[in-house]
Amino acid sequence: MAKSNALMQLKADATALRLADLTLPPGATWAQEARQQALGRVTAMGLPHRRDEYWRYTDPASLTGAGAAEAAVLVADESPVFGDIDALQIVFVDGVFDAEASDDLTMTGLEIDRLATASTKDIHWAKDLYGVLEARGQAPVERTLAAFNTAFATDGVVIRATAKVAKPVRLLYLHADPTSDVVLHHVIRVEPGADLTVLEGGPAAARLSKVMEVDVADGGAFHHVRSQGRDHERRAHTHTFARLGAESTFKSFTLTVNGRLTRNECVIELTGNDAIAHVAGACVGDGKDFLHDDTVFITHDAERCESRQVFKKVLRNGATGVFQGKILVKAGAQKTDGYQISQSLLLDDDSQFLAKPELEIYADDVACSHGSTSGAIDETALFYLRSRGVPAKAATDLLTLAFLAEALEEIDDERLAEDLRDRLEAWMARRS
């Protein structure tokens, strides 16, 4: 007890220090209130500390401190991710909206605004969601960095889909300043029966804090595919909060290559019967400075819902992967179908994978399964390939891609999967 009091004091002091020089951004009354409340949550919970239960594997110090550590901007001659997909493109450079590079923000079945604009309007639909899903997601596990984001975000996009939208919205996050410290907050509302795909690509900043709140109404569908850029020193912590209505669908896939520290949290609440939530990710990391953390929390609070988590990591040269995934089935959430798998391929003895799968079930008629594995390249398969003339490096790459394939298969749109597969191949080809 004494220890936890000491930790709380430590956190309170660090939080007060961090907040001392910050002032909440201006905005309409509702926005100010939302930010004020979020600030209250930050103060009450305190910024995370290494000794917090959910930060045992990932030291949050470089995410909670003031200012971003310098991160070199990667210069590479390659096309932007998902660039071949016809989409409505919105570009942020170091978190600043780039009007010139962005498309006109109008499309049938969509209402899009910048948060910077929406938050100054006295009446806006986003007021019912901004910080709301984030606040709901603070229990039972505290996510103070997300509350911090709600308090201080000045830009992002607010998107309302009212129909089946003809093409995806593509958010492109460019990184130009080696010390950029960026806070972005998106709010997405998918109305009943509407269908929206959001693509995200790029490193965004030296340090990125990003929150995306997604409210999917009954019968709505939301698809999300992102690639987090491959700047080697960037840091990012992202939160996706989703609330799903009856018979709605939420599918999210993330590819992470490189980066020094990436923590992607995904908090999903299945609140309507027969909803479906799939979260998946593939990650490849090289070197002892690489740490990638997937932290997922899915709450089943309705009947006959299906949730699925599929995460695969390839780690080499001392890279670290973390997976903390939980399925919580509330009393009454009968006929729940929950599945979770997290696997790592360790290409050497120095790399490590830390996994904490959790199931907490209060209903008596459910099917939940989880599995976690860590392994090396299958030597027998490697020899088989080599005996057919495939050189060791190419054979290892082929088996590595095969390992990741199961995660990539979670992407419905084959064109998007193909784009990411090509990038993974290129990543491997660059390594000796």
Add this chain to the structure above:
Amino acid sequence: MLEIKGLEVKLEEEDKQILKGVDLKVGAGEVHAIMGPNGSGKSTLSYVLSGRGGYEVTGGSATLDGIDLLDLEPEERAASGLFLAFQYPVEIPGVGNMTFLRTAVNAQRKARGEDEMSAADFLKLVRSKAKDLKIDADMLKRPVNVGFSGGEKKRNEILQMAMLEPKMCILDETDSGLDVDAMRLVSDGVNALRSPDRGFLVITHYQRLLDHIKPDVVHIMAAGRIIKTGGPELALEVENNGYAGILEEVA
């Protein structure tokens, strides 16, 4: 073509000698069979020739057309024209059979300084070879050997052999797990590849396979050595009397 002289091999991890001086010469166009009781070292011989890890060569040599095989990586041995049809073909989830075949064919061509085969030529070739072995489009699309029956796996081995056109083919108990029809199909596939410039080394327990793939020479292996060499009649002798008689005879 394949020339093995005094080959001695032990397990890498433990002090156990498996091959104790194997001498064998397979000429171009010839089919040799190796028979022998369990544990005689037949499969070890095939693995050592193809470069599988876990073995240590403590003496002797193995060359293919004068090239020292034991000095090469497994992929280099393959590119030099050596092929091993596995007793237990390996399942590789996530790698399509077609991708695997094409990668292998082109890797070998590249290693030999040849141009890659175009997608169209490759497709045409693989379809015609697959048809002969009754391998359908679905089997070509599926991940390598995943969910294949025993017979399908062995046919898939022969398909790889047909596509890669090796100089020297080693078949390690290709008949194991095959029913009569599958055995005929696989044997027909092998026989179709017989040619004056290609050698075969067929490892088997049973005479049955040799009814279909007729050998020129039969070797009996026991306790890490070739103890007797003869014509096809030697296989019949084994079939009728077992190994006991031969083992006594040479003891």
